[in-house]
Amino acid sequence: MKVAIYARYSSDQQRDASITDQFRMCRLRAEKEGWRVVEEYSDHSISGASMIQRPGIQALVMDSTRGRFDLVLAEALDRISRDQEDIAGIYKRMRYADVKMFTLSEGEISELHVGLKGTMNALFLKDLADKTRRGQRGRVEAGKSGGGNSYGYDVVKKFDGDGEPSRGDRTINAAQAEVVRRIFRDYAAGKSAKAIAMALNKDGIPAPSGGDWGFSTINGNPKRGNGILNNEMYVGRIVWNRQRFIKDPDTGKRQARPNPEEDWVIQEVPELRILDDDLWNAVKARQKTNTVARDARGIADVRKVNHRRRPKYLFSGLTKCACCGGGYSAISKELIGCSTARNKGTCDNRMNIRRDELESRVLNALRTRLVDPDLFAEFCDAYTRETNRLRMESGAGIDKAEAELKRIAREEEKLMDLYMRDAISIEAVKERGDKLRARKAELQDFLASTDEPPPLLHPSMALQYRARVQQLYETLQSDDETQRIEAAEIIRSLIDRIVLTPGEDRIEIDVQGDLAGILTLSAQRKNPAADAAGAQVKMVAGVGFEPTTFRL
Template sequence: MSRRAVCYSRFSTDLQNERSIEDQEALVRRYCQLHDLKLVELYSDAAQSGASLFGREGLLELLSDAKAAKFDCVVVEELDRLSRDMEDLAGIHKRLTFAGIDIIAVHEGTASTVTVGLRGLVGQLYREDNSRKVRRGLQGLVREGRSAGGKPYGYKADPANKGRLLLMEEEAAVVRRIFEDYAAGKSPRSIARELQIEHAPVPRGGASWSANTIYGWAVRGSGILRNHLYAGQLVWNKVRMVKDPDTGRRVSRPNPPSEWQITDVPEYQIVPTELFDRVQEMIAPRARTRKEVGSMRRPVRLLSGLLRCGSCGAGMSTKGKDKSGRYRIECSRQRDTGSCPNPQTFYLDRVEQAVVNVLRKELKHPKLLVEYVQAYNEARVEYASKLQKKRSVLEKRVRDLDAECERLISFIAKGVGNTDRLGAQYQLRCDELDAAKLELSREPEPLTAVTLHPAALKAYAEDLERLSEAMNSRLSAGYTEISRLLRELVHSVVVRRGKEPGEIEITLNGKLRSLLAQPLVKSGVGGVVVAAGGIEPPTYGL
């Protein structure tokens, strides 16, 4: 009896040929025919790096099906199609071996611990070597005074000269104005507000002007006021990108100024040197005392750093006190740029009381909440798998129809066969392709199947218990302990107006990605109504 085999194929970036998937699948089909293997399923990941398992929906589905014993072996062109990371490739091999499933590479045969170790090492060295070569190439570009990537505000890429920039006078005038206004004593916040009111061109990627866009961050050397290109100096290597092994996301880390690469490019200068130097002296960071640094680490209020505007999603900050001495909070985007679509002001003590009430009600039975998280997670994984499978079928149909259309065009161009019949077949396949693409576009994006690590769930349960006890005896528990526990469990608190006058609606987003609790029933507390206050999953990250 023939063994059941599946094929896994992958190519790395969207700059590579998408037919690479089809070529790998064709190679595996031939191998299966020659070695009496029954090919029962095709898994693939297009334009996905082999450096991480994150985002590899095809591979995750393969591993999930392996647990259900749906096949006996996995056939790949080479082992680096599975992963170019030593840890990940070894983990895949370990899990498939445990399930009694072989990994077969077309050019090498059945994988063993030795070949997996060697191929994992070679793949990772190849990837790291490529990274070094790319950096070396970028260093060469910078030495020649050419841009290593990105589009600084005030410039655009020169289409006739790769790596060179052209000044955009409208944006350059805004840059000069920012430097002049700041040197004259205006704050970044007031400058941003004026630019927003005047509808000045916004830097790429920004919805509106903000104080941070202008002032930036000293550690990273970011912000318009810190950009040395405006003074005729091209600075590269301010940050380095590293991949978080726990999330698969690339994160930036600042490099010390001693590692920055600086090249003089006087043709790009927008701001006079004297003005630029004067501004740098004004924004030079002063050394903070030990007392100041310590105070910055401790939240000033119970909800400091957690509050979010329900209209635009920006943070919220204090607006000062009213005549009775009560603190008010407002949308930070509205304060900085005046661009919040529905700005609202709230009394901080009422919001804090509403959050406390929500937590007290949620935390009465913390064990039930943990059990709910587990059940929700299992259902989500199952749903994500079904959703991805349906989408994979549609994507494969689109690829197959597209390939068939290309073949028919080739036959017509070469005069092979009856051109009238081929033309009719081509039109029919094109109609089917358009219909398949339309159906695929209507499919929702696949969910990422997330499971909680037992240790994380245990720690979460313990934090729930401690916070429950602290909330029930708030005065004796101590403000610091409640604040700390709150930040362990809550990612953000979204505040918006309720449907009735005087109502406040809050939503607590839990820090665990897959955390979900039943929505609360409306309950009035001293004129404050907390509606839909359940703890819900945030839209990103743990």
């Protein structure tokens, strides 16, 4: 019986040793049952409420379809998942793959376990969430913080009469409180949030996260009550339960949902007041009236920033500033510039570039520069030789294993023949037969788990590259939006990053791409804009196969 062990510990059990303990207990049970452990999977510090963000369980499910093991062993069913839908889905996939599930707590898992334990685990999660919220509400009503710490305050660490840690106590941090007052005074005087952030960065004042200040840290979201300008604790008032969080069933990520105002819990804490009412009211008045105001550089105010959905351009997220490493973003309809320089003032790169010029130069380079005969032929030759070497090594291992299996079969026949002629004792037959069967099982497992070697590559495939990229380039001009999006994604997949370096009179563009991925694109025989999205495969084969860089 080939066994795969799965272990997990959640964020409320921050102990790496928990994984080791689960593996150890499962190995002991496997040894007792005579099972052979062939794989181990784990997820560290990840909740069992969703399997979407858990690479360990995803790999387990994927490998089950490949016949790598016959049984999944875990400490308990709630280690695999606490979500009813996920447990049922995993169980269904394992049954389809003819893989059994077994836990130390429940034994062999059946439909009954899936139904009852799934319900119990779901109730446990709900009860845990309810208890947490009750505790938070109790702390708020006692004049304490119900969640994380806010800028301007320090956490007070102390213990109650029973020796248990007392949570939620805060005290004013004098230095940070003065920064808060400065921000409110500057904003009330007419300065924009971006100008305030740049001044704080210039003076070397660390942001709440410890890095640089940004305008969004100051503006926040008035409806959600976050951001420096919207924190009511600064006027001695704690507002709790403004919003709730619900997990997206498709992504597993938490999404904020606002609660009705009548559900808010508001508690006065005058001892935590930092601002007077006049300054707070002046800032609130300006926030209400300046909903469409713009600062000196034409950047929209907080309402515009929060509600405008910017379109995704061809190279969005790929362009980086060589000076600070930050990203480039749209500063107008035609221009893009360094976001750090414009929003934080900690970068000196003030040179902008037209978006259409950047796209044109990069696309032309992909069509021409990367098909330089010397560069491409050299890489393709090295890539082909390395791939074929790996293929031959893999093929040789498979051929050797198959040949040894045939030899074992002949030896087994020879043993039986010797026994039938009384030329060897039954003890000797058994001893030698056990060794042959053990080796035979190892070889069969090796062949079952070894993928077929990749097909041979031919250097002439590089000749297809220009046609493929040209086809993608033409598809970008198509009237079919679906085809344009797919073509854009394939082109983006050829590029790791685009580094923009300001020069004396123009911006230098360094494009870092994956030549192995380019060869993959070249080998495709179908329309890449329609069939190849997501088909990129990176190959790392040692020196000489690093992502290539060329300058425009």
